[in-house]
Amino acid sequence: MxxxxxxxxxxxxxxxxxxxxxxxxxxxxxxxxxxxxxxxxxxxxxxxxxxxxxxxxxxxxxxxxxxxxxxxxxxxxxxxxxxxxxxxxxxxxxxxxxxxxxxxxxxxxxxxxxxxxxxxxxxxxFAAFQPYLERLFADAKRFAGYCAPEKDPYDYWLNEFEEGLDRARCDEFFATLRAHVVPLLAKVQEKEQLSNAMLLGHFPAADQERLARRLMALIGLDLEHVGLATTEHPFTASLGSHFDERITTHYYEDYLASSLYSVIHEGGHALYDTNSADDLAYTVLDGGVSMGVHESQSRFFENLLGRSRPFCEYLFPILEEIFPEQMAGHTAEELYRAVNRAEPGLIRTEADELTYPLHIMVRYELEKRVMAGELSVSELPGEWNRLYREYLGVEVPDDAHGVLQDIHWSGGDIGYFPSYAFGGAYGAQLLRRMRETVDVDAALRAGNFAPINRWLREHLWRHGCLYKPAELFERAAGEKFDPTAFTTYLEEKFGELYGIEQETFL
Amino acid sequence: MxxxxxxxxxxxxxxxxxxxxxxxxxxxxxxxxxxxxxxxxxxxxxxxxxxxxxxxxxxxxxxxxxxxxxxxxxxxxxxxxxxxxxxxxxxxxxxxxxxxxxxxxxxxxxxxxxxxxxxxxxxxxFAAFQPYLERLFADAKRFAGYCAPEKDPYDYWLNEFEEGLDRARCDEFFATLRAHVVPLLAKVQEKEQLSNAMLLGHFPAADQERLARRLMALIGLDLEHVGLATTEHPFTASLGSHFDERITTHYYEDYLASSLYSVIHEGGHALYDTNSADDLAYTVLDGGVSMGVHESQSRFFENLLGRSRPFCEYLFPILEEIFPEQMAGHTAEELYRAVNRAEPGLIRTEADELTYPLHIMVRYELEKRVMAGELSVSELPGEWNRLYREYLGVEVPDDAHGVLQDIHWSGGDIGYFPSYAFGGAYGAQLLRRMRETVDVDAALRAGNFAPINRWLREHLWRHGCLYKPAELFERAAGEKFDPTAFTTYLEEKFGELYGIEQETFL
The missing domain is CATH 1.20.58 (Methane Monooxygenase Hydroxylase; Chain G, domain 1)
Structure with missing residues (x-):
């Protein structure tokens, strides 16, 4: 040869x-x-x-x-x-x-x-699912043992989803998050809650679908190559190459924000995948490099862009056009406040930016303990409910709204969740860096994603899997990972929204 | 070993x-x-x-x-x-x-x-499609040459779609059909046309979809294993085994009969496939044995059952329920007459039972001549239009309603069409045989497909591909193929519908 x-x-x-x-x-x-x-x-x-x-x-x-x-x-x-x-x-x-x-x-x-x-x-x-979940955890442990017998099995899987990740890094990261998020949330809860009433009502699925397709085009997706479908749990899939991408959403007719932000979230994944350099197609370098970087893009679009004030200013007239009755008498500023209502809840995918990391921490704790043999699968529902009480202060009424809510474990994806939290945190540093050369707020206010996407394409997307996640991130962010960029972002944003004095965080 | x-x-x-x-x-x-x-x-x-x-x-x-x-x-x-x-x-x-x-x-x-x-x-x-169609015909000829150099290439493909078929059998069969159908159609056209006005109007796609799912269940499909989707051109597909079957339809909001009968037609295919004996799954014996037998089942459900008077008596109240305004003032007998309006038209899939074989004959003639090198692909549109004028007496306004209407050639399926006509003809003999032991009319009048499906399952469906098409057919029909069963059926049915004296056919 x-x-x-x-x-x-x-x-x-x-x-x-x-x-x-x-x-x-x-x-x-x-x-x-x-x-x-x-x-x-x-x-x-x-x-x-x-x-x-x-x-x-x-x-x-x-x-x-x-x-x-x-x-x-x-x-x-x-x-x-x-x-x-x-x-x-x-x-x-x-x-x-x-x-x-x-x-x-x-x-x-x-x-x-x-x-x-x-x-x-x-x-x-849960009882119906338990024997399957037991086998899935058993497989995860056994496969980790085959592949890296020298490693802790949970560390093995964390590293599979995000190269370089292990329990030590997670523990440190989550400790930092907790140190900032928990007191901030406490301050928020002392204040008057933001109203999200304008997002509740009746929003026919067909109209939400029109909105979804409009949002997809708006954020820069090529609808000739990106499809939309409805599923129980939203996700994004590449089929064969980045030339065929699918996102899914779930329409709740009584709540507008759910599908709206799931489309922007999955749209962020799809932008990342479909903007791999075309000559990477049909190679292992095609598409996103890791779950963490992927989530950094999806959560970047969903939250750092999609839940920003300037984007809400652009979005509101579109909502007025599609839902004139429901939006009557409301304003863009009300929309901004409504989509940023920070309230501990039961469902991860519906969580606001502030409480979201707490949902991840519950899953991280539970996965870690089951993988270590400290917790049995049968004990998961009880522990899930206990941790939701402890971390979020909410009572889980049933397992559908508790331990059964996420699809991930059923697909054997154990060790995946922490990447969501890291991804969210990556975004704050990327945004800080992007602002050095792009007027992000002006672009969002004009609904013009071109300069934002150009920056992301140049620094992240086009590279596919060419660099390891940490290297890719550091090249784009211009610095090493620093979770305080994210906690500062949260403190500033929610401090302003809820009228909390900045000093209280010191 | x-x-x-x-x-x-x-x-x-x-x-x-x-x-x-x-x-x-x-x-x-x-x-x-x-x-x-x-x-x-x-x-x-x-x-x-x-x-x-x-x-x-x-x-x-x-x-x-x-x-x-x-x-x-x-x-x-x-x-x-x-x-x-x-x-x-x-x-x-x-x-x-x-x-x-x-x-x-x-x-x-x-x-x-x-x-x-x-x-x-x-x-x-057509010009955009022509180079592809040329390559498809060239492939068909070349592949036939590789596989059976001793055979005429079109004979090769006819036999691939229906074991035992060749030009000689087709010529004979179509000559018999022509000898009966052409004079019958002439008599029909002398009479007052049946009205299909009740099928025209506005029928929202969502309501038609409800009707489609109800029809699927009614004819005996297991909706846990048979899906419904919408496509440009209706079709049926088995995915992996007969445990996962999909049918598709196309909703025309201004015409009720199209989707209604395409669902029953594709439903017939799906009944045949999904009723293979379960232990044939994941073998080459799973599903229908040939295109001809397949079409015998689909056209059996669509026409011999679906366009029968007793089924229309059962169907009409369902249509009244779903489309109360559109059906107001009409009757089951009017429905029977409306769905059997025999009128030469442009579109095969919309054709009535009587003119349908003429559509097939056009395609058969054209395929035969292109495969024999007597006609070039570029001449197809002109010849198509000429034959529609000659056989059906209609003017083709454009290629979308002419040579481009069917999906088959684009998929390389050359030699497939004749099996539709044979399938239609098989059905008349099967029905005659079934009537010996099943009160078909009573079952249809009650919307009870169980005894009909039991007979078909026993004599045809469960066998999958175990027998050659002709053997399977003869075992079920209890006799050899005889196209006059079909022509007699047409003469009796349309004679009665249009008030034509039976003697005129002698």
Whole structure:
């Protein structure tokens, strides 16, 4: 094999892997969106087989020989090729350690668990989901043991979702957050609550869908390549490459803000994915680099941009146009205050910026303890409810509004949640940096996302997975991660909104 | 390899093939239903690769050795296994003859052609579609040459869609049909036309969708396993196995009958597929055996049952319930007459039972001549229009209502259309046979499809692909194919509807 042949084979390998990924992700997407309700076992059958086929492709002797051949010639490769080989070899090493039968059984399990979770959530029936969740945690522990026996299993998964993350970094980060958020929230609660009455009422789903498509175009998504569907739990998926992206939302007809901000949130994910450099398509470098950076983009659009005063000034007339009766007598400033009402609640995805990290901390605590064997899965609902009482001061009425609310665990994504909180915190530093060269407020006030997206494309999006998350972030932010940028942002924003003296935070 | 090991490997092979089929069919389904408009090239990329992977699986040395091993031990296999080996080997022999690069280029072509066709139809722009159609016909001829060099290429494809079919049988069948249908239609046109005014008006898509789901349940579909979506052109797809079936429809808000009967038509396909014996799932024997038998079921439900007087008696009160204003002052008998209005028109899928075969004959003539090199693709629009004038007496205003109306050619399905006409004709014999033991009219009048479906399940559906189409049909009908059963049915039905003396047909 010559180097040129190996280079071509490297691209072909990734194209094949992308096709399998397309197939499997689409089977998932279909199941979450339009598939008839009784078809989960059929999907599980196909996914188990396709994941086996993809496993053989990724770990086969021919693939390993190719990657090792290229790995030995690293100096002759360009930076992209080097990173491809590095990521592919990492994947091979991981897959080689997991027995094939366990790997495909796990693929089957997560389809079935997703189906059971959906029904269990609808019926608020944790007992129905518990045996699946037990198997999912068991798989997470066992797979971590196979892949990194020297590591704590939870540390292994934290690092999988966000390279460089472990419990020590999480503990430190969450301690900083708590030290700022808890007293700030206490001050907020002493004040008169902001009214969100204008967001409550009747907002027909069809009108919300019109708004959703308008928002998608407004923030800069290419609707020829980004689709919208409705699901129980909003998410974003790339199908095959960044040329086909889907976001989903859920319309609550009695509450406008939910779909509105979920569309902007998922839209942020989709902007990140679809703005990978086009020649990264069908390679492992295509799309977002990590869950943390991904969440930094989605939460950046949702909160730092979408819940800002200048954006609300632009958004309000659009809402007036689509919902003239519901908006009558209200103002943009009222909208700004309504979408920033900070109130401890039960549901993570509905949480405001201030209380959101507390929801993550609950999940982090619970995952950490179950993974360490300090807590059994059967004890999760009780502990969930206890921590919501302790951290957020709310009583969980049933498991549908408690431990069953999130889709993640049903998909085996244990160790994912902390990346949401890190992502949220990354955004504050990125915004600070962006403001040095972009008049962000003026752009938002004009509904002109072009200069914002240009900055993000230049510094983050186009690179795909070329750099490690921390390196990418530091290149864009111009400094190391510093959670106080985020806590300062919260203190300033909510201090102003609730009329709290800044000194009280010192 | 022991025989038992080979048997297990045979099942595993088919499961793997089913998973690839699931993936590819779902990518198609997604493209036709919800995918963003700009994503066809991305699907083409994945389909080309997945079809290559499936090709390697189906033609690989290991597979061929397995099938030949089993083929040599036929006497020791059960009938199902024998048929599996026969069908799989036939597929291998065919695939081995098509060069892989041409095979996967064709897969890519049909995705792109489907996309171009949709846009060309919308713009009534045949010139945009012509180069693709030329390549599709060229592929059809070349592939037929590879697979059966001794055969006429069009005969090859006719036989692929319906085992046993060739031009001679088609010519004879269509001559019989013409001899009966043309004079009958002439008599009908001398009479006063039946009114379909009650089907025209405003029928909101959302209400039609409610009706569609009700009809699906009514005819016996299991909605836990059969989904409904909207597309430009209605179709039915099995995804992975008969446990996940999808039908699609298109709502015209100004015309009720279109979606109503397309749902019953596609519902017939779905009933056939989903009633394969469950232990045929994930084998090549799962689902309908041929296009002809498939169309016999869809057209059976659409026309022989769905457009019958007793079914209209049951259906009318449902329409009254969903469309009270539009149905006010009308009767079930008027509905029966409205849905059986026989009138030469432009659009095949909107055609009545009587003129439908004429639409097929146009397509058959044209395919036959293009495949024989007697007609160029560029001449198709002109010849299409000329034949519509000759056979149906209508003027084609533009290609969207002419040569561009059907999806089939864009998918490379050349030789498919005749199976519609044969399927329609099969149904009349099946109904005659069914009436010997089932009181079909009483069942329809009561909206009770159970005894009808029980008969079809017993005699047709459960067998999947176990028997060849002709054998399956003859077992069910209790006699050989006889097109006069169909022409007699038409003469009796339309004779009565239009008050034509029966003797005039002698």
């Amino acid at each position: 010559t180097l040129e042949e190996a280079r071509a084979a490297l691209m072909k390998l990734q194209q094949r892997q992308s096709a399998y990924r397309h197939a499997m992700d689409l089977i998932w997407y279909d199941g979450d969106t339009v598939a008839p309700k009784g078809t989960a076992a059929n999907r599980a059958q196909s996914l188990a087989i396709l994941s086996e086929e993809a496993y053989h492709l990724s770990t086969g002797a021919e693939t390993v020989a190719l990657l090792e051949f290229l790995d030995e010639r690293k100096p002759e490769l360009n930076p992209r090729e080097r990173r491809m080989v590095e990521l592919l070899l990492k994947d091979v090493r991981r897959l080689q350690k997991i027995p094939l039968d366990e790997y495909s059984a796990h693929e089957r399990l997560i389809v079935e668990a997703g189906d059971v979770w959906e029904r269990a959530k609808a019926a608020s029936d | 022991t025989l038992e090991e080979a048997r297990a490997a045979l099942m595993k092979l088919q499961q793997r093939q089913s998973a690839y089929r699931h993936a590819m069919d779902l990518i198609w389904y997604d493209g036709d239903t919800v995918a963003p408009k700009g994503t066809a090239a991305n699907r083409a990329q994945s389909l080309a690769i997945l079809s290559e992977e499936a090709y390697h699986l189906s033609t690989g040395a290991e597979t061929v050795a397995l099938l030949e091993f089993l083929d040599e031990r036929k006497p020791e296999l059960n009938p199902r296994e024998r048929r599996m080996v026969e069908l799989l080997l036939k597929d291998v022999r065919r695939l081995q003859k098509i060069p892989l690069d041409e095979y996967s280029a064709h897969e890519r072509l049909i995705v792109e052609a489907g996309d171009v066709w949709e846009r060309a139809k919308a713009a009534s722009d």
